[in-house]
Amino acid sequence: MPGHRRGRSLSEGLMLEESEKGGLVVSSVIGGSSGNHGLKEGDEIVGATINFDQLSKDDVLKILKLMDDNGFDKKVQVLTKNNLSKSMGTLDSIKAPEEMLKDSYNSLYNAKINRFMKDDSPGQPAGAWERGSHNGQLASSFSGEDALPSNLRIPSNLVDRARAERPPPPSDSSLPVLRRCDAAVPVHLSPVQTWVETLERRDSKQLGLVDLHPDVFAVPTRIDILHEVELWQRNFKRISRAHTKVRSEVRGGGKKPWRQKGSGKARHGSIRSPIWRGGGVSHGPRGPTSFYYMLPMRVRVQGLKIALSSKLAQDYLHVVDTLNIPTPDPQYLMDLIRYRHWGESVLIVDVGEELPENILQATESLKTVNVIPAIGLNVHSMLKHEVLVLTLEAVKFLENKLLWHDERFTLLYPFKLPYTDLP
Amino acid sequence: MSLSFIHRSAMLCRGFRASLNLYDHTTRIPNTTIWLRTLCSSVGEANTRILQSTEEYKFVERLIPPSRVPIPPKHDGPSPSGWTPPSEVPPALPYMIRRSRMHNVPVYTDLTHGSRKTTLVRKVEGDIWALEKDVKEYLQQLTGKDLPTQVNEVTMTLRVKGHFDTELKKWLVEKGF
Numbered sequence: 001m002p003g004h005r006r007g008r009s010l011s012e013g014l015m016l017e018e019s020e021k022g023g024l025v026v027s028s029v030i031g032g033s034s035g036n037h038g039l040k041e042g043d044e045i046v047g048a049t050i051n052f053d054q055l056s057k058d059d060v061l062k063i064l065k066l067m068d069d070n071g072f073d074k075k076v077q078v079l080t081k082n083n084l085s086k087s088m089g090t091l092d093s094i095k096a097p098e099e100m101l102k103d104s105y106n107s108l109y110n111a112k113i114n115r116f117m118k119d120d121s122p123g124q125p126a127g128a129w130e131r132g133s134h135n136g137q138l139a140s141s142f143s144g145e146d147a148l149p150s151n152l153r154i155p156s157n158l159v160d161r162a163r164a165e166r167p168p169p170p171s172d173s174s175l176p177v178l179r180r181c182d183a184a185v186p187v188h189l190s191p192v193q194t195w196v197e198t199l200e201r202r203d204s205k206q207l208g209l210v211d212l213h214p215d216v217f218a219v220p221t222r223i224d225i226l227h228e229v230e231l232w233q234r235n236f237k238r239i240s241r242a243h244t245k246v247r248s249e250v251r252g253g254g255k256k257p258w259r260q261k262g263s264g265k266a267r268h269g270s271i272r273s274p275i276w277r278g279g280g281v282s283h284g285p286r287g288p289t290s291f292y293y294m295l296p297m298r299v300r301v302q303g304l305k306i307a308l309s310s311k312l313a314q315d316y317l318h319v320v321d322t323l324n325i326p327t328p329d330p331q332y333l334m335d336l337i338r339y340r341h342w343g344e345s346v347l348i349v350d351v352g353e354e355l356p357e358n359i360l361q362a363t364e365s366l367k368t369v370n371v372i373p374a375i376g377l378n379v380h381s382m383l384k385h386e387v388l389v390l391t392l393e394a395v396k397f398l399e400n401k402l403l404w405h406d407e408r409f410t411l412l413y414p415f416k417l418p419y420t421d422l423p
Numbered sequence: 424m425s426l427s428f429i430h431r432s433a434m435l436c437r438g439f440r441a442s443l444n445l446y447d448h449t450t451r452i453p454n455t456t457i458w459l460r461t462l463c464s465s466v467g468e469a470n471t472r473i474l475q476s477t478e479e480y481k482f483v484e485r486l487i488p489p490s491r492v493p494i495p496p497k498h499d500g501p502s503p504s505g506w507t508p509p510s511e512v513p514p515a516l517p518y519m520i521r522r523s524r525m526h527n528v529p530v531y532t533d534l535t536h537g538s539r540k541t542t543l544v545r546k547v548e549g550d551i552w553a554l555e556k557d558v559k560e561y562l563q564q565l566t567g568k569d570l571p572t573q574v575n576e577v578t579m580t581l582r583v584k585g586h587f588d589t590e591l592k593k594w595l596v597e598k599g600f
Contacts, residue, residue: 421491
């Protein structure tokens, strides 16, 4: 190329030259292939990206001084470390907007969320969520309408793998069915099945299967009924004993404090009127107030059925043959629960006047594991505890009692008086 | 003298007894009955003892009502009153309508605001929208009008404008529900 040579070199293998218009042109390429960046003879160099990571502080200062002499603003863009991570990297890698969004989402996810994942699987947010039917976690906001909205998306690694590894019993399981439904199951429905376990050994396998009546354990979930029943349980026992004195009840204040006219003061009839300091409260709480009300019996029964069904559907229901445990040690129970990945809090239900001594002693000191008789089962306790454990007798008792309400006459006289066939 | 003395003492005794009678009727037992009782105690004890027998309790038991609705006896087809049992095999439709606890078809009429007539179909299970479509078609054939319906997916009920309970009951029974 014409023009005088100025031997300023960029790297080992390039000779540069100033062309007529003032740009910098590669005059020749010397040496190996590594330092070239794909430059050929005759290429005009328009700009360069210099990474200051490898350079020493003095070199950086020299370069910046050079830049400063020639004018900083338009030609040079200073990038800090923050910018670099958010920016697009190099100018070469301009992609489609969806890809860029995905990349930035992935990088953010890996940096912020993946580090706290429990599992060892690679931190990609891809992959199906095993329990649920929706597969929309990977999608960015540009993908189609199948994706879940962003506030409902959960990375699949958050699901507890150990719990998810216990699927419901398959129809062709080899284990024996230990209990069939006593009451008649409707023709168009079939019983739900669950495993039966023991509490004898910490790591014992399942003993068998149990049939559960669909009208108790597979009822369509009505959250509004659950809410109603829970509120009722909280409020029907409430007696608010807040009480304030009215102006007539406050001590004193019968006499007119001063004469009506002529004293120069405001007119008053008593020193205990509500506008006076120390006077009575005009519209305060009055006496013990009761918030008692009763929901219809069938609504309360339906609430119990819905609670049981939702526990079973969410895999938080376990059926156990008996409550006999080998030691009265609370640590044994906690180990068992941890090992089997049941959950944080456990409610154990049994029938009968006398429960086994060991389990009573074990749960006495534990706050999150509680034993109740089957007549004490209620929606609030079921919602408060994460896991529900029933014995086979408790299942029979509950089915008997709860199914009776579906086929009973309306109340003729209170059920405390004799009928021929009460459950 | 002795006679009068005896008489006086008898009088006194009678007076004493009378006065006692005046004040204390409850515990005072006349002497004559004591004698009678001591006579009878050895003979008639069976008459005064309380007998317990559980054989007559069946008369009480048969008065106590049952608490469960009985299962109706087997009928082939409609019974003399017009009641039809549900079919043995549930119909092969995407929805199912259960019977009420008195074994009737759960279709009810409602009258609100004095003149607003609606028909309510309760106890639906399965695909309620398919039922709504079928009901609309059937009522279109019946009346020629496109009636407004309301589907409540939470309570699984279907409301139709107008009183069609007899027609809908017959239709559902024909289907086999």
